[in-house]
Amino acid sequence: MAARTPEPDFRARTVRALLLSRELDHNRRRVGLSTRQAASGMDMSPAMLNRVMTGRRLPTALEVGGLCALFDVPAERRPVLYALAREGDRTQWLTHHDPGDPDRFAVLRELHAVAESITGYDTATLPLALRTADYHRAVLAATGAAPTARGPDRVEAYTAHYVHAHALRAPWVDPAVMTAQLARLRDDRRLRVLPDRTPPPAxxxxxxxxxxHFPPVVFFDLGAATLLLELDAAAPHLAALRAVERGALSVGETRAFLDDLLFSR
Structure with missing residues (x-):
């Protein structure tokens, strides 16, 4: 059997360029056009259109309009694509939201859709992807957050969740609810606990x-805002995560820690 030819590692220039190219290419395939056919319809060379479709070249506003028409992009999505192209060279997203805004995690949802892995760090509460329904309701009640604040977690894409030990004690959660939550966590090998002595990285x-097709990005949930960092701005936080990985309990040690908590309840 012949060896498979490796897929070219085309890197989008920014996250905005990545998301723009992904949505355009999705619509191209939806209407059944090849890249060559689309290039012909746009009076562009296939090579130039390929650069747009891989996020290596930002299209002009005129080109975005032409591509939206050619690919029959839904009208409500077109302003979003124009904005991505217009701001395509910006490398940080700080967006202020009402805590109950259903679009609060829109960018995160799009990134999760193309993620190969997601590593999470949580401070005072458990990550959304690991919560039981009762524990999640307890968090909402304690924080006053709106139910729509729940994020778009792709559970299967997570490779690790790092959680501080104090988040697993949570005296403000009903004991029966917390016991059920800890029992559920016990068999999840992605959970890694940071001992109390470990200083929080954020x-x-x-x-x-x-x-x-892009270097790792860092997404912060700041409560009233969300922050997405990429390229150089992400580097310090990637280093902080490596420190967390080194300081966390192993999978076996984490399970023993959970067993101790359950036994002591």
Whole structure:
């Protein structure tokens, strides 16, 4: 059997360029056009269109309009694509939201859709992907957050969740609810506990998201805002995550820690 030819590692220039190219290419395939056919329809060379479709070249506003028409992009999505192209060279997203805004995690949802791995760090509470329904309701009640604040977690894409030990004690959660939550966590090998002596690497929960065609990005949930960092701005937080990995309990030690908590309840 012949060896498979490796897929070219085309790197999008920014996260905005990645998301723009992904949505355009999705719509191209939806209407059944090849790249060559689309290039012909746009009076562009296939090579130039390929650079747009891989995020290596940002299209002009005129080209975005032409591609939206050619690919029959839904009208409500077109302003989003224009904005991605217009701001395509920006490398940080700080977006202020109402805590109950259903679009609060829109960018995160799109990144999760293309993620190859997601590593999460949480400070005072458990990550959304690991919560039982009762524990999640307890968090909402304690924090006053709106139910729509629940994030778009792709559970299967997570490779590790790092959680501080004090988040697993949570005296403000009903004991029966917390016991059921701990029992559920016991068999999840992605959970890694940071001992109490470990200094927190950040004041807010964050995720490191890796995709095939872009360096890892860091997403912070700041409560009233969300922050996405990429390229050089992400580097200090990637280093902090490596320190967390070194300081965390092993999978076996984490399970023993959970057993001790359950036994002591």
């Amino acid at each position: 004041a807010h929960p964050f995720q490191v998201i890796t995709t095939r």
